[in-house]
Amino acid sequence: MILLGVLAIIAGIIALAWPGVTILALVILFAVYAFSDAVLQGARAFSSDGAGRVICHLLLGLVDVAAGVIAIAWPGPTALVLVIVVGVWAIVGGIAEFAFAFAAGETAGTRALFLLGGLVSIAFGVVLLARPGVGAVTLALLFGLFALCYGVSQIAAGVQLRSAGQDVRTVLGRAA
Numbered sequence: 277m278i279l280l281g282v283l284a285i286i287a288g289i290i291a292l293a294w295p296g297v298t299i300l301a302l303v304i305l306f307a308v309y310a311f312s313d314a315v316l317q318g319a320r321a322f323s324s325d326g327a328g329r330v331i332c333h334l335l336l337g338l339v340d341v342a343a344g345v346i347a348i349a350w351p352g353p354t355a356l357v358l359v360i361v362v363g364v365w366a367i368v369g370g371i372a373e374f375a376f377a378f379a380a381g382e383t384a385g386t387r388a389l390f391l392l393g394g395l396v397s398i399a400f401g402v403v404l405l406a407r408p409g410v411g412a413v414t415l416a417l418l419f420g421l422f423a424l425c426y427g428v429s430q431i432a433a434g435v436q437l438r439s440a441g442q443d444v445r446t447v448l449g450r451a452a
Contacts, residue, residue: 277437281430284423291420298416303351306358310344313337359411363404370397 291298317337321330347354373394377387404411 277430277434281427281432281434284427284430286427288420288423288425288427291416291423295413295416295420298419299355299412300351302358302416302419303347303354306354307344307347310340310347314340314344355412356408359404359408359415362415363401363408363411366397366401366404368401370394370399370401373397 314337317333317340321333321337324330324333371394373390376382377390377394382390404414
């Protein structure tokens, strides 16, 4: 846990120091995901029993390859598209949180937290969609801040486990 925390802190510092590099890394990560999914779709195509499924998996694989190539060939527009996707996702998530706030059986405190979370999500999504260029840098900086906080929490948890004379395996073994 301590090593994971140190690595997260290093990633956070890099993201904060070089947000442009972080954006490029996220685009490359998306391309790697697209290529990996293309391979998975190809495997699914060859293990499918019907011709319709084979064709669908092969077409999805081709779309994945095209998305990966586009991401590598044009990283700038790809980053903007990723920001737009995150913005839309934040707005839809915020609307869902509003709906959850008025679901039957929620206490006033839970309802208020859902409303506040929904408001923040919607505002975040609107800001990203209004200024996607700035939004890409903002996402990189937020990733850096998250990585720093996550790293500190992992180091603190690791130190606590060590001081208790335990490790993650023994704690997880007791929980199972």
